[in-house]
Amino acid sequence: MNALSYDSHRLRELAGEIIINVRELSSLGWTPATSSNFSRRLDDRHAAITVSGRDKGRLNEADIMVVDFDGKAMGSDHRPSAETLLHTQLYRRFPEIGCVLHTHSPNQTIASRLYAGAGHVHLEGYELLKAFAGNTTHEMAIDVPVFANTQDMPTLAAQVDALLDRQCLWGYLIDGHGLYAWGRDMAEARRHLEAFEFLFHCELELRKLHTA
Ligand SMILES: CSCCC(=O)C(=O)COP(=O)(O)O
């Protein structure tokens, strides 16, 4: 296999899509201080992902690189996102997943802190639950898991994998850190990300009202 074993034309298309969407998410204040990372499936062995440490509000084509599903850089000397394994584990496990988005908005991070003890955020009865693929009614509930934060990505990826054995998920929180959300393509992943953000905001506001 040579270094360019993926479709470079497709890579440019996906990089353009990532750049436009990430700039928009960044303008909402969801990617502070170079945080957050973003990827798209390129094919059944590769993903396009953001280079580690780049300012996500000023992303350009040089800030997107290719990795294989072991997280190994392909055709680049740059370091891929420190959290690459959390992306590639989803692409490897679910062939239908085409996009993984990770952000650090204040609502996501505060919710992760408040609900770390419970281990999940319970979301029930909201019309916006229908934003998640497969849901057709508000008369349902989901528990969004909150994992302990760690710099040990293989350990965290194994914990996520174990939960995916038991539960169908479109996203999870990491305590004191942020949100991972995914979907079949950018539009669906973004819809899920925005739904989580909105629902966490509602839960946090309700909590304030109940404790006032
Ligand atoms: C200063 S942000 C700390 C790392 C992080 O949580 C993140 O999302 C960005 O890491 P990356 O290596 O993808 O830039």
Ligand SMILES: [Zn+2]
């Ligand atoms: Zn992060």
